[in-house]
Amino acid sequence: MYLWGVPDIPPHFLERNAALDGLREKVLRSASSVGIFGLQGMGGIGKTVLATALARDERVQARFPDGVYWVTVGIEPQLTRQQARLTEAVSGTPQSIADVQQGKDCLRQCFADKQALLILDDLWNAADAKVFAALDAGSRLLLTTRDREILTVLGAEEHTLGLLDEPQALALLADWSGCAVSALDDEALAVARECGHLPLALSLCGAMVRDGIPWGDVKEALEEADLGFIEKHFPNYPYTNVLKALEVSVAALEKQDAQAAERYRELAVCRADVAAPETAIITLWEHTGNLSARQVRQLLRRLDSKGLLQQETATSERRVTLHDLQHDYLRAIQTECNGLAGLHQHVLLAYSKKCAAGWPSGPLVMQKTHDSLSMRM
Numbered sequence: 172m173y174l175w176g177v178p179d180i181p182p183h184f185l186e187r188n189a190a191l192d193g194l195r196e197k198v199l200r201s202a203s204s205v206g207i208f209g210l211q212g213m214g215g216i217g218k219t220v221l222a223t224a225l226a227r228d229e230r231v232q233a234r235f236p237d238g239v240y241w242v243t244v245g246i247e248p249q250l251t252r253q254q255a256r257l258t259e260a261v262s263g264t265p266q267s268i269a270d271v272q273q274g275k276d277c278l279r280q281c282f283a284d285k286q287a288l289l290i291l292d293d294l295w296n297a298a299d300a301k302v303f304a305a306l307d308a309g310s311r312l313l314l315t316t317r318d319r320e321i322l323t324v325l326g327a328e329e330h331t332l333g334l335l336d337e338p339q340a341l342a343l344l345a346d347w348s349g350c351a352v353s354a355l356d357d358e359a360l361a362v363a364r365e366c367g368h369l370p371l372a373l374s375l376c377g378a379m380v381r382d383g384i385p386w387g388d389v390k391e392a393l394e395e396a397d398l399g400f401i402e403k404h405f406p407n408y409p410y411t412n413v414l415k416a417l418e419v420s421v422a423a424l425e426k427q428d429a430q431a432a433e434r435y436r437e438l439a440v441c442r443a444d445v446a447a448p449e450t451a452i453i454t455l456w457e458h459t460g461n462l463s464a465r466q467v468r469q470l471l472r473r474l475d476s477k478g479l480l481q482q483e484t485a486t487s488e489r490r491v492t493l494h495d496l497q498h499d500y501l502r503a504i505q506t507e508c509n510g511l512a513g514l515h516q517h518v519l520l521a522y523s524k525k526c527a528a529g530w531p532s533g534p535l536v537m538q539k540t541h542d543s544l545s546m547r548m
């Protein structure tokens with residue numbers, strides 16, 4: 172079975188059987204004439220993870236023998252580049268794409284007569300989906316988005332993902348914290364509530380408890396977390412539960428190891444929605460923290476175990492991903508202290524050490540670094 176671009180299942184994966192069954196049933200229903208499905212729900216609620224579980228589901232794979240393809244579209248998509256990569260993945264031949272219409276035509280040829288599932292994750296604009304909508308009748312398109320309106324515009328059949336219920340939220344919290352669900356007390360329940368039952372916030376808080384912080388301290392810190400700077404940069408930001416959990420988790424890391432927290436905050440230079448090759452982070456932290464590649468890998472593992480980022484190590488290329496909400500948080504911090512310009516300067520200096528004649532002359536790794544770090548050059 173061919174899976175292309177599909178992310179890893181996250182650590183401490185919680186099966187959401189009812190949600191998966193409902194979505195699978197819709198996507199597999201052969202009578203559907205629409206062919207476009209939309210998984211909708213608020214940020215951090217678990218859409219990407221549920222779509223990942225669907226892509227890796229045996230029955231889904233059996234229904235789409237020509238493969239399951241995944242494109243993370245995101246807020247600032249590089250559409251022709253994504254079309255070119257997808258075309259190459261489907262046809263096996265590299266293709267240079269000059270504009271989105273040519274890309275769409277190429278995709279139409281590649282997907283002709285195929286039975287494939289294409290997943291467009293994290294869609295912010297309906298128009299972005301249209302440049303990929305070139306599938307044959309045997310194929311299906313699944314979109315994930317926070318924005319219901321996009322699904323209406325595209326005529327997609329909607330599937331809404333709701334919050335975890337209390338038993339699910341406690342199961343996830345318990346798994347991350349290393350406690351049995353039966354051992355969770357009122358303070359742990361209050362932490363789950365402070366997290367708004369959002370999986371990302373629950374992961375961060377569970378990891379803090381696993382690292383030795385008592386439930387009561389986590390609860391208090393969440394209640395006292397000051398998100399004034401977020402309010403300033405993102406007025407009416409709806410995801411404060413997750414940001415509070417991030418703030419408390421980074422403050423705990425700061426106490427434990429101030430340098431590690433400083434390195435983490437530097438990841439504000441990573442682009443949203445683009446997995447950064449581990450080599451890109453090594454280049455940055457070798458320069459800013461004087462860390463060896465081994466120390467960088469160790470720190471990334473630590474940050475991953477705290478739920479502060481996601482490391483992908485299963486494929487040949489090791490990569491690091493920040494969730495959109497983690498990215499928003501880091502950007503807000505750097506904007507607050509006017510740190511972004513300085514960080515970009517650091518990235519350029521880190522590059523210039525590696526590519527004496529300018530970055531395009533450097534090894535391929537440096538060009539990938541450029542793709543994944545949001546530098547203004």
Ligand SMILES: Nc1ncnc2c1ncn2[C@@H]1O[C@H](COP(=O)(O)OP(=O)(O)OP(=O)(O)O)[C@@H](O)[C@H]1O
Pocket residue numbers: 181182183184185186187212213214215216217218219220221293316317343369370371372374481494495496
């Ligand atoms: N079923 C699950 N089991 C374990 N962890 C989960 C699960 N669902 C979500 N998470 C955790 O929560 C994080 C956020 O989930 P996810 O990325 O799926 O949210 P999303 O709805 O796609 O958000 P966005 O709208 O920002 O893209 C994941 O990175 C993972 O750490």
Ligand SMILES: [Mg+2]
Pocket residue numbers: 218219220292293315
């Ligand atoms: Mg997502």
